[in-house]
Amino acid sequence: MVRKPCCSKEGLNRGAWSPREDKILTDYIKAHGEGKWRDLPKNAGLKRCGKSCRLRWLNYLRPDIKRGNITEDEENLIVKLHALLGNRWSLIAGRLPGRTDNEIKNYWNTNLSKKTMPRLCDDRRCSNSKGNKEADKLDPVNEQPSHRVIRTKAVRCTKVYNLAKDDNCSSSKLIACNDEIRPSCPWLLPDDQDIDPSGFLEDFDMEGFMSDFQDDSFLQYCIDGNSGDDRIDGDWNVMMAGELARDRAAG
DNA sequence: AACGGAAGCAACCGCAACTAT
DNA sequence: AATAGTTGCGGTTGCTTCCGT
Structure with missing residues (x-):
């Protein structure tokens, strides 16, 4: 299949965006919403590639962007x-x-x-x-084989359904990925059940998980997988179980 | 003040995943 | 199921600013 370029490069502006272009893009998205990036430049009267408009909006113009130094x-x-x-x-x-x-x-x-x-x-x-x-x-983390880096695969999760807690799952959410509803704790499902843990990280309390570590103990934990704290180890096992289930589902 | 190298960051590119037909 | 179109992601580039000489 031959891919069509996302846009004709001829006659389009490139490089830094001018304040005027920013305003046109912002006004257009405020009026019509995000999406349809390919048609956006034509409809908004911008001499930019749709991809460029998307990037500019997502990385710079979006109102919820936090500016300033990383804390x-x-x-x-x-x-x-x-x-x-x-x-x-x-x-x-x-x-x-x-x-x-x-x-x-x-x-x-x-x-x-x-x-x-x-x-x-x-x-x-x-x-x-x-x-x-x-x-x-060279990824410095990967260069050290002792570091357990989880290679996740990003999956678009479109919906989140809220259900009452049940006895088998500590979370109250069910996650729907590609319109298929599944518990957010798939690692608790029986082995013979076909599991696709897509969306696993969606529901994982990352900040809570991380806050359990002190100082640099996380890196050490990545190395030996044992913190000595049952609660932390349990969380780690939950993470790994999700990954294993994902691998199994991927065949 | 002028210059050159280093650093920071916005923007671009190619590819893969996803969606529509 | 196959094909075409769209979107999102990660790597890379190149322009601008900063800083030392």
């Missing part, structure tokens, strides 16, 4: 989530209200990747961002 708490959460999820920026951003995946990705690449792995950085003489492209390609 220490946010930074700590990013570090922990990255240790857990790897470069799943959209998932990480989903746990940081008002922050975008692009912002977190940039922040990681410019600040945290060097902070968290200074030795690797020094070893490769990564004196600048342009000169260490090869070093950047």
Whole structure:
């Protein structure tokens, strides 16, 4: 199948957005809502690719975007989530209200990747961002095989249904992925049941989970998988069970 | 003050997943 | 089921600003 380019590049503006373009885009989305990105530039009178409009809106113009420096708490959460999820920026951003995946990705690449792995950085003489492209390609977490990074697969979950708690599940939610309703605690289902734990992270209390760790104990926990705290270990097992079930469902 | 290198960040690109027909 | 169109994600690029000399 030959893919059509998302738009003709001819006659379109590129590079930085002007305040006028921002206003046109913002006004249009306020009036018509998000979506239909391909048609948006034509309808709004913008000389931009639809993809570019989407990116500009999501990363910069959206009213719920939090501007300003990343706080220490946010930074700590990013570090922990990255240790857990790897470069799943959209998932990480989903746990940081008002922050975008692009912002977190940039922040990681410019600040945290060097902070968290200074030795690797020094070893490769990564004196600048342009000169260490090869070093950047190496995920410092993955380079250490002892770190248990969960490779999740992002799945769009469209609806969340609320139900009363039952005895077998500590959560009160059922998650519907692709219009199929399933409990948010699929790891409790029998082995012979066909399980698709899509949407697992949707319901997982990440901040609560993370707050159980003190200082750098999370990294140690990633290494040996044992915190000595039954409550934390239980949460970890829940995470892993979701991943295992996901793998099993994927065949 | 001028210059060059480093750093930060917005924007672009390609691909894969998802959805519609 | 196959194909075409749309959306979302992660990697990368390149422009702008900062900072040291």
